[in-house]
Amino acid sequence: MKKLFTPASFLLLLLPSIVTAASPAHAEYQAALRATPDFEHGAELFAQCVACHGGEGQGFPDGSTPRIAGQHFHVIVKQLVDFRYGKRWDFRMEQRANRHLGAFQDIADVASYLSQQPRKSAAGASSSATLVQGANIYSANCVSCHGRQGEGDDGEAVPMLAGQHPAYLLRQMYDAVDGRRPVLAQLHAQRIKALDFEQLHAVADFLSQLGWGTERPR
Numbered sequence: 001m002k003k004l005f006t007p008a009s010f011l012l013l014l015l016p017s018i019v020t021a022a023s024p025a026h027a028e029y030q031a032a033l034r035a036t037p038d039f040e041h042g043a044e045l046f047a048q049c050v051a052c053h054g055g056e057g058q059g060f061p062d063g064s065t066p067r068i069a070g071q072h073f074h075v076i077v078k079q080l081v082d083f084r085y086g087k088r089w090d091f092r093m094e095q096r097a098n099r100h101l102g103a104f105q106d107i108a109d110v111a112s113y114l115s116q117q118p119r120k121s122a123a124g125a126s127s128s129a130t131l132v133q134g135a136n137i138y139s140a141n142c143v144s145c146h147g148r149q150g151e152g153d154d155g156e157a158v159p160m161l162a163g164q165h166p167a168y169l170l171r172q173m174y175d176a177v178d179g180r181r182p183v184l185a186q187l188h189a190q191r192i193k194a195l196d197f198e199q200l201h202a203v204a205d206f207l208s209q210l211g212w213g214t215e216r217p218r
Contacts, residue, residue: 024085025081025082025084025085025087028081028084028085028103028104028107029077029078029081031103031104032077032081032104032105032107032108032111033074033077033108035104035105035108035109036108037108037109037111037112037113038105038109038112039109039112039113039116041106041109042109042110042111042112042113042114043113045100045101045106045109045110045113046110046113046114048096048100049096049100049110052064052065052092053065053066053068056069056117056118056120057069057070057114057117058119058120059165059168060165061165061167062165062167063165063166063167063168063169063170063171064168065168066164066165066168067119067163067164067165067168068114069114069117069118069119069120070114070115070116070117070118070119070160070163071114071115071159071160072115072152072153072154072157072158072159072160073111073112073115073154074154074155074156074157075152075154075157075158075159075160076110076111076114076115077107077108077111077157078157080097080101080107080110080111081107082183083097083098084097084098084101087182087183088181088182088183089180089181089182119163119211126205126206126208126209130201130202130205130206131202131205131206131209133198133199133202133206134202134203134204134205134206134207135206137195137199137202137203137206138150138203138206138207141191142161142203145158146158146159146160146161149162149210149211150162150163150207150210150211151211161207161210162207162210162211163207163208163209163210163211164207164208165208166201166204166205166207166208167204169203169204169207169208170200170201170204172184173188173192173200173203173204174200176188176189176192177189177192177193
């Protein structure tokens with residue numbers, strides 16, 4: 001009797017190629033985490049990034065680039081690997097992550113350098129009502145992963161959001177809803193879709209002021 005070629009059997013044939021395609025990114029990520037970072041080499045590598053991220057990794061308030069100084073080591077490593085393997089999209093970062101960085105050691109070096117840099121830029125001002133609204137929305141939707149003070153989690157590669165530029169945060173939220181950040185969309189899109197324009201702004205403003213000596217609104 002002739003056996004039918006079922007969709008399930010077709011999927012089984014595809015699995016090895018799927019695993020193989022995913023393996024280089026995972027392997028590079030793990031190798032970078034195991035590497036012994038070279039701080040000085042990381043500083044040299046970052047010199048190629050200052051045109052977009054600023055000389056001290058503070059980014060720009062217009063939201064074109066994020067504040068990456070002081071971001072968690074695991075987070076920076078993951079984002080660089082994602083850019084290298086098409087899991088996060090930005091033509092500028094995709095080119096630089098591939099052209100200017102070598103293998104895992106370069107990623108570990110620049111991530112180590114950036115994670116140890118202070119965040120120096122001051123946050124802007126927002127009304128008390130906006131901050132309270134943003135705090136309430138954040139507490140209801142985001143605290144369980146990103147922490148009460150937006151501190152994130154280095155070990156779990158959860159980004160620190162405290163002190164980030166509000167325009168950048170807002171753009172990432174819209175990118176998640178619109179599918180321009182696929183991984184972020186899987187985790188956040190449904191929660192973000194439920195918020196209107198004013199609420200999204202309130203969350204971004206609230207997060208931008210955490211960590212700058214501003215007490216969390218009660």
